[in-house]
Amino acid sequence: xxxxxxxxxxxxxxxxxxxxxxxxxxxxxxxxxxxxxxxxxxxxxxxxxxxxxxxxxxxxxxxxxxxxxxxxxxxxxxxxxxxxxxxxxxxxxxxxxxxxxxxxxxxxxxxxxxxxxxxxxxxxxxxxxxxxxxxxxxxxxxxxxxxxxxxxxxxxxxxxxxxxxxxxxxxxxxxxxxxxxxxxxxxxxxxxxxxxxxxxxxxxxxxxxxxxxxxxxxxxxxxxxxxxxxxxxxxxxxxxxxxxxxxxxxxxxxxxxxxxxxxxxxxxxxxxxxxxxxxxxxxxxxxxxxxxxxxxxxxxxxxxxxxxxxxxxxxxxxxxxxxxxxxxxxxxxxxxxxxxxxxxxxxxxxxxxxxxxxxxxxxxxxxxxxxxxxxxxxxxxxxxxxxxxxxxxxxxxxxxxxxxxxxxxxxxxxxxxxxxxxxxxxxxxxxxxxxxxxxxxxxxxxxxxxxxxxxxxxxxxxxxxxxxxxxxxxxxxxxxxxxxxxxxxxxxxxxxxxxxxxxxxxxxxxxxxxxxxxxxxxxxxxxxxxxxxxxxxxxxxxxxxxxxxxxxxxxxxxxxxxxxxxxxxxxxxxxxxxxxxxxxxxxxxxxxxxxxxxxxxxxxxxxxxxxxxxxxxxxxxxxxxxxxxxxxx
Numbered sequence: 001x002x003x004x005x006x007x008x009x010x011x012x013x014x015x016x017x018x019x020x021x022x023x024x025x026x027x028x029x030x031x032x033x034x035x036x037x038x039x040x041x042x043x044x045x046x047x048x049x050x051x052x053x054x055x056x057x058x059x060x061x062x063x064x065x066x067x068x069x070x071x072x073x074x075x076x077x078x079x080x081x082x083x084x085x086x087x088x089x090x091x092x093x094x095x096x097x098x099x100x101x102x103x104x105x106x107x108x109x110x111x112x113x114x115x116x117x118x119x120x121x122x123x124x125x126x127x128x129x130x131x132x133x134x135x136x137x138x139x140x141x142x143x144x145x146x147x148x149x150x151x152x153x154x155x156x157x158x159x160x161x162x163x164x165x166x167x168x169x170x171x172x173x174x175x176x177x178x179x180x181x182x183x184x185x186x187x188x189x190x191x192x193x194x195x196x197x198x199x200x201x202x203x204x205x206x207x208x209x210x211x212x213x214x215x216x217x218x219x220x221x222x223x224x225x226x227x228x229x230x231x232x233x234x235x236x237x238x239x240x241x242x243x244x245x246x247x248x249x250x251x252x253x254x255x256x257x258x259x260x261x262x263x264x265x266x267x268x269x270x271x272x273x274x275x276x277x278x279x280x281x282x283x284x285x286x287x288x289x290x291x292x293x294x295x296x297x298x299x300x301x302x303x304x305x306x307x308x309x310x311x312x313x314x315x316x317x318x319x320x321x322x323x324x325x326x327x328x329x330x331x332x333x334x335x336x337x338x339x340x341x342x343x344x345x346x347x348x349x350x351x352x353x354x355x356x357x358x359x360x361x362x363x364x365x366x367x368x369x370x371x372x373x374x375x376x377x378x379x380x381x382x383x384x385x386x387x388x389x390x391x392x393x394x395x396x397x398x399x400x401x402x403x404x405x406x407x408x409x410x411x412x413x414x415x416x417x418x419x420x421x422x423x424x425x426x427x428x429x430x431x432x433x434x435x436x437x438x439x440x441x442x443x444x445x446x447x448x449x450x451x452x453x454x455x456x457x458x459x460x461x462x463x464x465x466x467x468x469x470x471x472x473x474x475x476x477x478x479x480x481x482x483x484x485x486x487x488x489x490x491x492x493x494x495x496x497x498x499x500x501x502x503x504x505x506x507x508x509x510x511x512x513x514x515x516x517x518x519x520x521x522x523x524x525x526x527x528x529x530x531x532x533x534x535x536x537x538x539x540x541x542x543x544x545x546x547x548x549x550x551x552x553x554x555x556x557x558x559x560x561x562x563x564x565x566x567x568x569x570x571x572x573x574x575x576x577x578x579x580x581x582x583x584x585x586x587x588x589x590x591x592x593x594x595x596x597x598x599x600x601x602x603x604x605x606x607x608x609x610x611x612x613x614x615x616x617x618x619x620x621x622x623x624x625x626x627x628x629x630x631x632x633x
Contacts, residue, residue: 001167002053002196002240003160004074004103006067006094009036009059011082012111015147017056020157021045025056036060040070040181042194042240044229047164051228053240054078055196059090064097064346068337069181069255069297071097073196075170075238076163077106079137083116083144087127093346095137096278100349101335104136105163107143109156114146170238174406175261176200176208177331178241179296183253190223191250193259194242195297198334199406200261201236202243207262210253212327218252219262220245256298258329265403267327268355272319272366273336274379275304275350279315285347286311291338293322295352301325302338307367307375312348319353319375321366330355331406332378353378355404387419391430395475398426424478437479440467442488442498449501454509456553457490457497492555503554512539512547513556517567520557524570525597530563558632561606568632574607575616575630587623 005013014037018024025041041056057063057070071077077098081091098106108128113121121144132138141159145152182194193210202208204225209217226242227235235241243259260266277285285304293302305321312318322338330352337349353375365371370393377389383405390396402412421428429437444466448458458466464476480496483489490499505513515537520527530548534541548565551557557565566574577596581588594604608624611617616631617624 001047001050001076001164002055002074002238003076003078004055004071005057005078005080006071006098007059007080008082008085008088008090008094009061011059011080011085011088011091012109012147013037013059013078013080014041014056016078016080016109016111016145016153017041017043017054019145019147019150019153020160021054025054038063038066040066042229044240047161050164051230052160052164053228055240057094059094061090061093061344064090064093064339065292065294065299065343067094068097068294068299069179071101071103072179072296072335073198073238074103075105075167076160077103077137077140078160079106079108079140081108081110081124081128082112083110083121083124084112086124087131091131092280095131095135096280096346097337097349099135099137100276100278100337100346102351106137106140107156107159107163108132108137108140110142110144111147113144113151114149170236172199172201172236173408173411174199174237174331175264175402175408176202176206176259177261177264177329177406178202178235178243178259179298180210180253180257180259181255181297183250183255185250186244189244191245191248191253192242193245193253194240195259197235197237197239197241198296199237199331200408201234202241202259202261203234208243208245208259209262209264210248210257210259211329212257212267213252217267218248220247220259222246256296256328258296258298260329264406265357265399266331266355266406267329268324268357269327270321270323270356271330271352272307272321272354272356272375273350273352274317274375275312275320275322275338275348276317277312277314277348278346281314281347284311284313290341291322291347292341292343293324293328293336293338295328295330295334295336298328300328301341304338305366308372317350319372319379320350332404333406351379357400357403383415384418387415387421387428388430391419391421391428391433394470395433395472396421396428397472397475398423398428401428424482425474427472427475427478429475434479437468437471437476438483438488441479441483445489445496445498449498453504454506454550454554455495456492456503456555457495457501459494460496463496495553505550505554509547509550512537512543513551515539516544516547520565520567520570524567525574526599526603527564527566527570530565560610564606572630572632575611575632578608578611578617578624579626579630582617582624582626587620587625588617589622589624593624 014026021043023043025043037058043054044051055070057067143156177199178195178197180193180195206222211217223244223246225232225235227239287306289304291302293300302322302324307319334352339346374389378386422431422434489496530545534544558568558571560566578588590605594601612619618627
């Protein structure tokens with residue numbers, strides 16, 4: 001269990017931790033000289049086979065950002081209030097922060113009892129009851145203690161030990177993520193980073209990334225681990241860990257970065273979230289408000305857009321989008337706190353619902369009913385129901401799901417199975433959505449055949465525009481691939497068609513084609529060009545050209561060179577000849593090919609260049625090497 005202190009400056013947090021653990025968490029010369037905590041302090045005590053960790057935070061209002069870095073990831077709060085001072089400004093703010101971070105387990109230490117009389121204790125106890133009323137902290141037990149004399153400390157220690165003994169370890173689900181709060185160098189060890197592990201687990205020898213770096217992710221390897229102040233082979237969620245890293249220098253790392261499992265891509269400049277405005281705020285929060293955004297041990301300036309209303313009233317919750325002034329790493333469920341633009345007071349906090357991928361800047365649709373429905377489902381429903389809501393709206397790339405919700409591949413597979421999703425090309429679909437897309441594709445292709453019988457089919461891009469213009473091209477491609485695999489569709493060059501469809505010419509077109517076709521049959525390897533056909537038949541050149549393009553779409557002819565159409569049956573034979581020559585000589589060359597087909601060298605070269613463009617052959621200097629089976633058969 002991780003216990004974090006909270007409370008006003010000079011209320012005895014550090015002295016109490018020293019009484020409980022025997023360790024002074026103030027280690028900096030300035031802290032010792034001034035008698036106040038400036039940085040985070042850490043102490044550990046055995047608890048059976050486990051270890052209880054204490055995070056001591058500064059209480060001065062100037063160091064609230066440091067307090068936030070220490071409070072992230074703790075399990076249990078120890079709110080410290082001095083009996084002589086009573087409830088003070090940072091008592092209020094620190095309690096607010098604990099509630100906004102979702103820390104509901106805790107206790108209250110009423111310190112400096114040796115300095116006051118009994119009536120004062122009763123008075124401060126009443127203040128605490130008023131302070132915590134209506135919050136989970138109202139149920140926290142109050143322990144009067146004196147760090148000077150030791151009175152009451154044993155009772156508090158016993159309570160903490162009992163809570164720790166019954167504390168359930170956090171499940172080590174998701175990819176490993178640890179928020180860095182300290183970085184230093186140890187002789188013989190090298191660069192060491194410390195922090196609280198938010199998710200997953202890590203072992204020695206594993207590769208990790210540190211994000212966000214100034215120029216992208218930084219790569220490192222874990223040399224050794226201390227978990228809860230003990231050497232360990234593994235560290236996991238809920239533990240304080242120190243990781244010795246290979247491959248990075250101390251100067252490259254700063255508080256606010258995350259050590260994460262390699263491959264997790266969750267760096268973002270915008271999060272959609274649920275935000276609760278503190279009931280202590282005097283006025284509502286409106287769209288456009290600038291805030292300090294604190295998540296993990298990092299902070300950035302952000303601008304809030306209220307999504308489900310005009311503003312957020314004090315004590316109320318709302319869906320918001322927060323645009324950050326620099327990239328941060330975040331995942332669904334991460335708790336955060338926001339402070340006012342001048343960083344003088346805490347105004348609210350909440351949880352991340354969705355992470356906009358880095359580089360995605362589109363603002364349109366963020367208040368659309370479907371988007372609000374999805375965010376509400378992520379906030380209120382189970383993970384399975386939230387995913388079903390998402391899938392009902394659109395296909396979901398598995399990598400996007402894994403990154404935004406911090407799920408390992410096995411966790412993604414289990415969740416998709418529970419949600420009844422259909423997987424194709426690493427994209428998840430709702431089963432009914434998938435079936436609807438299949439039906440719409442086939443219906444659209446069939447309608448095109450009726451409307452344009454001379455066309456061999458529909459180009460895939462045009463088909464996607466007609467059926468699902470907003471659908472990711474890869475997702476649409478997965479639908480097409482399944483239909484092709486089942487022979488419900490057929491691919492004809494660049495076109496998709498029903499297998500039963502045969503492109504046909506119109507009546508007038510057939511009449512003119514019957515006059516032209518014999519000219520191509522008579523000279524199958526050296527057919528006349530468009531202008532020659534026009535001269536021999538008396539049909540205007542532009543009409544010949546348009547007709548030949550239509551016949552090409554039907555599939556009876558193939559455009560080999562500019563205005564030079566060959567019967568497709570002749571192209572099949574030419575391709576076979578090129579294959580024979582390539583098999584005999586290792587490659588097809590223009591002179592040998594010319595001799596075999598009985599044409600001039602220029603035309604032979606044009607035919608071979610056509611084969612190169614079509615990907616049938618590959619040119620290496622003067623050689624044309626056949627790469628695959630004859631595609632015109």
